[in-house]
Amino acid sequence: MLLLIIAAFVVVVDQFTKYLVTSNMIEGMGIPIVDGIFHLTYILNPGAAFGILENNRWFFVFTAFSVLVVLFYYRRAIMSESRLVQLGIALFAGGALGNLIDRIRIGLVIDFFDLRIWPIFNVADIAICLGVGLILWSTIKTELKKMN
Numbered sequence: 001m002l003l004l005i006i007a008a009f010v011v012v013v014d015q016f017t018k019y020l021v022t023s024n025m026i027e028g029m030g031i032p033i034v035d036g037i038f039h040l041t042y043i044l045n046p047g048a049a050f051g052i053l054e055n056n057r058w059f060f061v062f063t064a065f066s067v068l069v070v071l072f073y074y075r076r077a078i079m080s081e082s083r084l085v086q087l088g089i090a091l092f093a094g095g096a097l098g099n100l101i102d103r104i105r106i107g108l109v110i111d112f113f114d115l116r117i118w119p120i121f122n123v124a125d126i127a128i129c130l131g132v133g134l135i136l137w138s139t140i141k142t143e144l145k146k147m148n
Contacts, residue, residue: 002090003078003086003087003089003090004090006087006090006091006094007090007091007093007094007097008094009094010090010091010094010095010097010098010123010124010127011094011097011098011101011124013123014094014095014098014099014122014123014124014127015098015101017112017122017123018102018110018112018122018123021040021042021110021112022042022110025040025042025112026042027042027043027044028041028042028043029041029042030042030114036116037115037116038113038114038115038116039114039116040112040113040114041112041114041120042110042111042112043110043111043112043120044106044108044109044110044111045108045109045110045111045120046107046108048060057103057107057108060099060100060103061100061103061104064096064097064099064100064103065100067093067096068093068096068097068100071089071093081138082138082142084134084135084137084138084141085134085135085138085139087131087134088130088131088132088133088134088135088138089131089135090131091127091128091130091131091134092127092128092131092132092135093131094124094127094131095123095124095125095126095127095128095129095131096124096128097124098122098123098124098127099122099124099125099128109122109124110122111125113126
């Protein structure tokens with residue numbers, strides 16, 4: 001149940017921040033927070049990370065939906081994994097669902113965190129990266145323990 005709450009929290013925060021951006025900014029608008037380093041810049045992303053596979057909306061919808069179905073199917077097995085893996089999966093699922101909502105609703109993903117040296121991203125993207133990072137970290141720790 002905690003994992004569902006975490007995933008739902010990610011979706012709520014993601015969608016709320018996107019609502020704030022779309023309600024207070026126009027597309028392409030940038031607001032410097034730390035000038036030259038961190039800005040809020042509202043863009044609509046037609047692709048995945050780094051803009052790859054642009055304009056493949058239904059591919060991304062199908063892929064995200066499929067991943068969420070697979071996670072649901074394996075939910076019992078996921079519960080037997082370490083807490084770190086469970087947290088990683090919850091973050092990943094929440095992020096995937098947050099971006100899936102955008103793709104279904106408007107056909108594009110709303111991005112706004114702009115570090116100037118990195119592609120613009122959103123809360124869902126952060127959750128996905130943190131989730132994958134936690135899963136990888138847990139896997140590395142497990143494998144290192146096996147080697148000792």
